[in-house]
Amino acid sequence: xxxxxxxxxxxxxxxxxxxxxxxxxxxxxxxxxxxxxxxxxxxxxxxxxxxxxxxxxxxxxxxxxxxxxxxxxxxxxxxxxxxxxxxxxxxxxxxxxxxxxxxxxxxxxxxxxxxxxxxxxxxxxxxxxxxxxxxxxxxxxxxxxxxxxxxxxxxxxxxxxxxxxxxxxxxxxxxxxxxxxxxxxxxxxxxxxxxxxxxxxxxxxxxxxxxxxxxxxxxxxxxxxxxxxxxxxxxxxxxxxxxxxxxxxxxxxxxxxxxxxxxxxxxxxxxxxxxxxxxxxxxxxxxxxxxxxxxxxxxxxxxxxxxxxxxxxxxxxxxxxxxxxxxxxxxxxxxxxxxxxxxxxxxxxxxxxxxxxxxxxxxxxxxxxxxxxxxxxxxxxxxxxxxxxxxxxxxxxxxxxxxxxxxxxxxxxxxxxxxxxxxxxxxxxxxxxxxxxxxxxxxxxxxxxxxxxxxxxxxxxxxxxxxxxxxxxxx
Numbered sequence: 385x386x387x388x389x390x391x392x393x394x395x396x397x398x399x400x401x402x403x404x405x406x407x408x409x410x411x412x413x414x415x416x417x418x419x420x421x422x423x424x425x426x427x428x429x430x431x432x433x434x435x436x437x438x439x440x441x442x443x444x445x446x447x448x449x450x451x452x453x454x455x456x457x458x459x460x461x462x463x464x465x466x467x468x469x470x471x472x473x474x475x476x477x478x479x480x481x482x483x484x485x486x487x488x489x490x491x492x493x494x495x496x497x498x499x500x501x502x503x504x505x506x507x508x509x510x511x512x513x514x515x516x517x518x519x520x521x522x523x524x525x526x527x528x529x530x531x532x533x534x535x536x537x538x539x540x541x542x543x544x545x546x547x548x549x550x551x552x553x554x555x556x557x558x559x560x561x562x563x564x565x566x567x568x569x570x571x572x573x574x575x576x577x578x579x580x581x582x583x584x585x586x587x588x589x590x591x592x593x594x595x596x597x598x599x600x601x602x603x604x605x606x607x608x609x610x611x612x613x614x615x616x617x618x619x620x621x622x623x624x625x626x627x628x629x630x631x632x633x634x635x636x637x638x639x640x641x642x643x644x645x646x647x648x649x650x651x652x653x654x655x656x657x658x659x660x661x662x663x664x665x666x667x668x669x670x671x672x673x674x675x676x677x678x679x680x681x682x683x684x685x686x687x688x689x690x691x692x693x694x695x696x697x698x699x700x701x702x703x704x705x706x707x708x709x710x711x712x713x714x715x716x717x718x719x720x721x722x723x724x725x726x727x728x729x730x731x732x733x734x735x736x737x738x739x740x741x742x743x744x745x746x747x748x749x750x751x752x753x754x755x756x757x758x759x760x761x762x763x764x765x766x767x768x769x770x771x772x773x774x775x776x777x778x779x780x781x782x783x784x785x786x787x788x789x790x791x792x793x794x795x796x797x798x799x800x801x802x803x804x805x806x807x808x809x810x811x812x813x814x815x816x817x818x819x820x821x822x823x824x825x826x827x828x829x830x831x832x833x834x835x836x837x838x839x840x841x842x843x844x845x846x847x848x849x850x851x852x853x854x855x856x857x858x859x
Contacts, residue, residue, distance in 0.1 A: 440610025500532035575600035579607035585626025596641030598842030658686035706734035
């Protein structure tokens, strides 16, 4: 009997506890129309993306700032009949969700993606939808905005065996390699944007012409958008595509007002020699930045660069092994983020008999001039501080090194900070000059070239006292 009484008491206690818990749960959910969720943003922005491609995932937070639980009876897109947008609510994917509970003073994550349809226009088109939250009989909406751009997709190796001019109306997404055959010229007109997929690259056996302008520059970069992590954009990630390779049969290449960035190898020139007075590669008012290797890797080639920004690379900015080179009003700077620097910003090889390329000892030694330029950043500036018995000259250049002038270093500014706007810790890589920069007005006007009369942004250089480096002071 005593055992039965104990069992009966246990049953009664269990029922009482269950009833109490049920009462607590019921009493713990608010039903007041004034109790509504709050959001971490007023608009979910997916940014600009290519139509037919899935967007990067964007997330936001839904907060319950009340002292009781909140039941959101419906979460769904209110105006997306074509199903362009997708949701993931607290770990579950779908387009509509019911009875989503958020505990008192707690929150949940919601993730949003989109795949936009082609719009048939040669311009970006905004698409806006709204996520509806119905809570305690009240509806609220959160806008979601994405901008779609139609794109020309190049898949498989794209080979140009005769002269061809690309169309700047729509951007290009390149999935494999672009190959310019010997004897052919590929022209990329002003305003063209090219986005290269992982490992895609451009290989030039013939001639490449990039004809950008200050008003309509040409852009070549990776095809990843959005953020690697919460505050790290893909825009600062190197190695997203291969780069541009110029092979020995290539000749008379010209790059004007281009931004070439975030590649693995930058520009690689392999025995691309001059043709009379025409260099293998002539660059004007262009930017090449953020590579896993070198910005320019040139072996027994010929380069002329005027008004160019050459910045941020793991191995070094330029490696010049023999050849003939002119750099005028250029900025060489290295604040690369992801690894320790592999060497000096400017690396020189095949300088003379003592420092020759043993495999090509018979080829002419390096001939290079750097004028009205800046070589400054993390790491050392030059691989060789002693240029005696070489054909290398730096004239009116700002250098990081503490040195002195001689017949190879003429009228240089030593151990001087150019005061860039760059803030590496904040992921700002802006190599224009602050108003207090000692490089402003420090250039030698006699060393200016007609190609550098304006900088990459179209700012006219001071003809009497130009700034050193790629950029004139802001107007």
